[in-house]
Amino acid sequence: MIWLTWRQLRGSAAVVLGALALAVLALAVTGPQLADILRVSGTDFFDRLGTDGTKKAVFYLGTAAAYAVPAVVGAFWGAPLVAREVEAGTHRLVWNQSITRTRWLATKLGLAGLGAVVAGSIGLVVTWWCHPLDEAVGRGYTDNGPFSVPRLWPELFGSRGIVPIGMTVLALAVGVTVGLLVRRTVAAMAVTLAVVVAVQIATPVLVQSHLLAPERLTTTITATNLRGIQMAGEPGAADPRIGRVEVAVDQPGAWVTQNRTVDPDGKVVEFLPAWAEDCAPAPGTSPDTAVACFTRLAEEGYRQQVEYLPASRFWALQWMETGVLLGLALGLVGFCFWRIRRDLT
Amino acid sequence: MIEFHLDGRSGVSPYLQLVQQVRRALRLGLLSKGDQLPTVKDVVGQLAINPNTVLKAYRELEHDGLVAARPGVGTFVTRTLTDNTLAAHGPLRLSLQQWLAKARRAGLDDESIEALFLATFRSAVSEETA
Amino acid sequence: MTAVLRAQGLGKKYGRRWALSDCDLEVPPGRVVGLVGPNGAGKSTFLNLAVGMLAPSAGEIEVLGTRPTGRRAQRAKVGFVGQDTPTYAALSVADHLRLGAHLNPGWDAALADDRVDRLGLDPRQRAGRLSGGQRAQLALTLGIAKRPELLLLDEPVASLDPLARREFLQDLMGAVADQQLSVVLSSHLVSDVERACDYLVVLVDSRVQVAGDIENLLATHHRLTGPRRDPAKLPAEQLVVSESHTDRQSTFLVRTDAPILDPAWEVSQLGLEDLVLAYMGRSAEQRNPSRSRPTLEALR
Structure with missing residues (x-):
């Protein structure tokens, strides 16, 4: 059965794994150069990198590959796994050899799952490649480019570490399940693609932000820690008010999930009082005005509440999210085993 | 060795057709003692018929003492039907031909001749058995 | 000897429609059974129930004395050639034989190779390139070489031209003579199976109309x-x-x-x-x- 599964899967496996091998090659060649640059540079690390088009391309390639692998595996390995057999009627051939359906599916899933783990390991390679970047971020270096985005941030989190493995395995399970339900290869591939992309978009919101209890920090707002102010209403309107204030936390690489102002009663403030307008830096006003404003905010009991995950929780979150994804995959696989033993002609 | 054929429209069951063909071959001297009949697999492969049909025909022939099965080898003819009547065939055929000529002269067409012959044959048979 | 196939009050419902109902049947061993009926009468449903591709909605069915549960031991004893004789289009004839050898403990490699040879199939040919008759023969080879006790065939000759149809049946009968198989084959034409079968089941409108030794x-x-x-x-x-x-x-x-x-x-x-x-x-x-x-x- 392993032979048959391999025989059926080898074509699409070769394409996917071959493409990944190229990406790994590009990462392997350029990775050590990054470490070298970090060794010889200081705070100007990101500035030096910013001009390097090749590194930027490889960075994007690696990240894109880690995000694309689940969808590709789900659609091209998962969806046809059962759907193609049912569509061509060959399941009637193979199920009437001396093999149980459970064993048949287990072998197919096992081999494809192994392939999914290998393909999803691209995330580990990307993590290795990005290691100098993450270390620089940890040292507090920064710029406004993509290189200095902390790896805990939702934009990157799913492309690093072991989450791509979990996502790829889940995508495979989604593909097989959809194939079993839809029973037509092309339709199953399309549905799988849509579902996997939807899961990838929804994961940061529905999963990533709920797994670990964040650190809390309550602080006064000062001119030095102020990172942003959002004005409500049209700029230059008669009564512009401050809607949102964000402060910086001294936690390089952290993922800030909550950054809000509370009043003395501990209630979340929707709008700051009108006089707080002075706190906003504006051309032609003396810095003293702002300082006075911040002092008044603190005196009246306004505080900033910040919730964040420190960079050190990266791997803990990786394991938990991967666990959740694998758990979902397991549920789908269980459904497939149940379904395969029911009527299928 | 003889080759079997089946007439799908005769209304005679396939196994009986096989039996009749062997008997006819024995009677006409096409098969003689010691000859081997086609194996069941050969007949089946040639005619696309059920092996049980062939087995049944051979069993019936065996029962009639015409053939004997040697396990693992085949089925062989043990007795012929070309008895002393063979000598009488010539004169009988001659008188039948004379009768046919007489019938034609009387104006009977082929169909009428056949019907008359069969009807007479059957009533004679039923009288004998009665 | 026990029946190779026994159905009692067997029924199968798709949604609200009964595809097979009140089916009582007992097929003695060593027979070639013709399952005859118009299209949509329930022939395929019956055969799929017999190989466990479907589960009954009512009654029960026993194949070689046990319910068709899909267990490995029973799988090995029952061969099935599905409608339109499915094969893997991308796999070669030799690959199919290899598949059979891998998946069946009782695989008769000599028989399979001999058949392929005799049928004039090129082992390197992809199954997708074979003619309908050759594909049917390949599927039959897979069904026979696993050495089943009971072979079920769902409309095996329906899509074949008269010559291929005849060759297929000759070949099937040869295998029956060789291996003492019990066979059930379905067809919507009596003439297809008349000579090959010695037991007949007529199925019309999801019900068995008549069954017995021909x-x-x-x-x-x-x-x-x-x-x-x-x-x-x-x-x-x-x-x-x-x-x-x-x-x-x-x-x-x-x-x-x-x-x-x-x-x-x-x-x-x-x-x-x-x-x-x-x-x-x-x-x-x-x-x-x-x-x-x-x-x-x-x-x-």
Whole structure:
């Protein structure tokens, strides 16, 4: 059965794994150069990198590959796994050899799952490649480019570490399940693609932000820690008010999930009082005005509440999210085993 | 060795057709003692018929003492039907031909001749058995 | 010897429609069974139930003495060639044999190679490039070389041209002679299976109309022609399968084990095709005697 599964899967496996091998090659060649640059540079690390088009391309390639692998595996390995057999009627051939359906599916899933783990390991390679970047971020270096985005941030989190493995395995399970339900290869591939992309978009919101209890920090707002102010209403309107204030936390690489102002009663403030307008830096006003404003905010009991995950929780979150994804995959696989033993002609 | 054929429209069951063909071959001297009949697999492969049909025909022939099965080898003819009547065939055929000529002269067409012959044959048979 | 196939009150429902209902059947071993009926009568459903591709909605079915659960031990004893004889288009003939060898503990490699050789199939040829007849032969090879005790074939010759059809049946019969298989094959044409089978099951409208040894069926069915008569006046043991009347004449097709003694009838024998067509041509009420012919049922 392993032979048959391999025989059926080898074509699409070769394409996917071959493409990944190229990406790994590009990462392997350029990775050590990054470490070298970090060794010889200081705070100007990101500035030096910013001009390097090749590194930027490889960075994007690696990240894109880690995000694309689940969808590709789900659609091209998962969806046809059962759907193609049912569509061509060959399941009637193979199920009437001396093999149980459970064993048949287990072998197919096992081999494809192994392939999914290998393909999803691209995330580990990307993590290795990005290691100098993450270390620089940890040292507090920064710029406004993509290189200095902390790896805990939702934009990157799913492309690093072991989450791509979990996502790829889940995508495979989604593909097989959809194939079993839809029973037509092309339709199953399309549905799988849509579902996997939807899961990838929804994961940061529905999963990533709920797994670990964040650190809390309550602080006064000062001119030095102020990172942003959002004005409500049209700029230059008669009564512009401050809607949102964000402060910086001294936690390089952290993922800030909550950054809000509370009043003395501990209630979340929707709008700051009108006089707080002075706190906003504006051309032609003396810095003293702002300082006075911040002092008044603190005196009246306004505080900033910040919730964040420190960079050190990266791997803990990786394991938990991967666990959740694998758990979902397991549920789908269980459904497939149940379904395969029911009527299928 | 003889080759079997089946007439799908005769209304005679396939196994009986096989039996009749062997008997006819024995009677006409096409098969003689010691000859081997086609194996069941050969007949089946040639005619696309059920092996049980062939087995049944051979069993019936065996029962009639015409053939004997040697396990693992085949089925062989043990007795012929070309008895002393063979000598009488010539004169009988001659008188039948004379009768046919007489019938034609009387104006009977082929169909009428056949019907008359069969009807007479059957009533004679039923009288004998009665 | 126990029946190779036994169904009791077997039924299968798709949604609200019964594809097979009240099916009682017992097929003795060593037979070649023709499962005949029009398209959509439930033949495929029955065979799929027998190989466990479907689970019954009602009643039960036993194959070689056990329920078709899909266990490995039973899988090995039952061969199945599905409708349109599916094969893997991308795999070569040799790959198919390898597949069979990998998946069947009792695989007879010599038999398989010999068959492929004799059929003139190129082992390197992809199954997708084979003709319909060759594909059917390949599927049959897979079914036979696993050395099953019972081989089920779902409309194996329906899509073949007459020559390929004949070759397929010759070959199948050869295998039956060689291996003492029991075979069930379905077809919507009696002529396809008439010679090959010695046991007949006629399935119409999801119900078994008649089942039995073919010679026995032919011996017990008669066509009676004579002066017009009411079927209710026929002897009780004569079961009317079909009837037609003109103003003077009546023609009945009856089933009876007893000799027909009434001198008013001209009695003639039936061909298998006539017999099957008579059962197929019955109207819906006639097919369910329990509902429309209570008297007859009581008399039986």
